[in-house]
Amino acid sequence: MRSRVSGTPVSLSMILHIDMDAFFASIEEAINPRFKGKPLIVGSRGNRMHTVVCAANYAAKAIGIHSGMTTKRAYSIYSKLEFVAADQAKYIWTSEQILELLKGFNLPLNYASIDEFQLDLSGCPTPNPVSLGKEIKAQIYANFNITASVGIAKNWLLAKLASKLNKPDGLTLIDDSNFEQVLRKVSLDKLCGMGGKNGQILIAKGLKTCWDLYLNLPGLLLRNPGKFDENSGKPSEKPKSVSHSYTLPIVQVNPQVIHAWIRLLSEMVSTRLRQQLLVSATVHLWLNGPEIGNLGAQKTHQAPTNDGYEVCQRAIKIMTKLCLKSPKIRAIGITCSGLSWGNYQPLLSEEVRRERLIQALDRINNRFGEGTISPAITALARPNPYDRNL
Ligand SMILES: [Mg+2]
Numbered sequence: 001m002r003s004r005v006s007g008t009p010v011s012l013s014m015i016l017h018i019d020m021d022a023f024f025a026s027i028e029e030a031i032n033p034r035f036k037g038k039p040l041i042v043g044s045r046g047n048r049m050h051t052v053v054c055a056a057n058y059a060a061k062a063i064g065i066h067s068g069m070t071t072k073r074a075y076s077i078y079s080k081l082e083f084v085a086a087d088q089a090k091y092i093w094t095s096e097q098i099l100e101l102l103k104g105f106n107l108p109l110n111y112a113s114i115d116e117f118q119l120d121l122s123g124c125p126t127p128n129p130v131s132l133g134k135e136i137k138a139q140i141y142a143n144f145n146i147t148a149s150v151g152i153a154k155n156w157l158l159a160k161l162a163s164k165l166n167k168p169d170g171l172t173l174i175d176d177s178n179f180e181q182v183l184r185k186v187s188l189d190k191l192c193g194m195g196g197k198n199g200q201i202l203i204a205k206g207l208k209t210c211w212d213l214y215l216n217l218p219g220l221l222l223r224n225p226g227k228f229d230e231n232s233g234k235p236s237e238k239p240k241s242v243s244h245s246y247t248l249p250i251v252q253v254n255p256q257v258i259h260a261w262i263r264l265l266s267e268m269v270s271t272r273l274r275q276q277l278l279v280s281a282t283v284h285l286w287l288n289g290p291e292i293g294n295l296g297a298q299k300t301h302q303a304p305t306n307d308g309y310e311v312c313q314r315a316i317k318i319m320t321k322l323c324l325k326s327p328k329i330r331a332i333g334i335t336c337s338g339l340s341w342g343n344y345q346p347l348l349s350e351e352v353r354r355e356r357l358i359q360a361l362d363r364i365n366n367r368f369g370e371g372t373i374s375p376a377i378t379a380l381a382r383p384n385p386y387d388r389n390l
Pocket residue numbers: 019020021022023115
């Protein structure tokens with residue numbers, strides 16, 4: 001473990017940023033020690049030659065392999081690469097366990113992404129933030145056998161930058177004593193938000209390092225809050241469940257129409273979840289009909305979701321398990337529970353595309369009214385409950 005500075009007292013505002021090192025690949029290495037030290041990639045899909053690298057361990061990074069690269073290209077660099085197909089549920093579970101561990105430090109905590117967490121040390125009774133950083137890193141390693149890099153600075157932007165500077169297993173403090181010295185050495189594109197067009201514009205203007213940025217646009221580096229916002233992007237209360245149900249105008253026996261209603265209700269529930277920044281692990285399907293009476297069942301999944309398609313798939317599986325052959329259905333209800341704050345970043349390229357599609361549909365439906373665009377199958381569900389403000 002490397003530490004640049006130690007023994008610095010906490011200033012008025014201080015953020016500690018934790019960034020897991022090569023998170024998915026490290027988890028796979030920790031589970032399967034035979035990968036240790038060998039170049040390893042985690043593929044977006046199971047087909048090793050026809051997918052994209054979504055994580056590379058440090059041995060693979062060292063020979064020029066990185067995430068976003070096609071596996072074909074990665075294998076052309078090193079034909080003996082170890083390969084694992086991504087297991088999202090495993091990574092989310094580990095992330096949640098790390099979050100639980102961090103809650104034990106009793107400090108304001110922000111879940112920045114699946115492999116990044118932030119603690120607000122402002123007013124922290126600990127006299128030495130570096131000691132706290134070391135303790136956190138040690139606890140993560142002891143519990144999960146994977147390493148994290150920690151950055152500490154007066155706001156989240158600088159703390160995040162600091163966490164990148166000594167990877168892997170790094171610990172970096174940026175404070176007034178080394179602010180200029182550190183920023184002079186760091187190229188501008190390392191700073192969060194400067195990798196794309198913004199960075200290119202500034203680089204074209206001759207700004208090369210973060211220190212150049214500070215000299216020209218100091219507010220950009222320093223205006224980011226040192227303390228978390230009151231809400232930190234999270235509402236203070238979360239509901240126990242979100243549901244929608246509908247009584248059909250006639251008893252329905254057509255399985256396609258029943259499927260269409262389940263999809264439509266799933267979409268409506270999922271829209272509510274997304275509006276409240278929630279994801280759901282448990283889907284409950286409720287059915288009512290003249291022969292079956294009231295019938296319901298639920299299933300909890302490892303990977304929470306707020307995607308209407310996924311909720312529908314889960315509900316249809318429940319219906320299949322209930323072994324209903326040609327059921328007569330009069331009313332249907334979908335309830336999503338097991339709710340958590342849904343700020344996971346999509347992990348795989350397919351999910352990124354799906355996430356963007358959902359966001360685009362949400363924007364259109366928010367602007368022109370709910371149900372303006374909905375999946376084709378829901379056209380079979382008539383009358384459309386969107387029209388009745390259900
Ligand atoms: Mg990371």
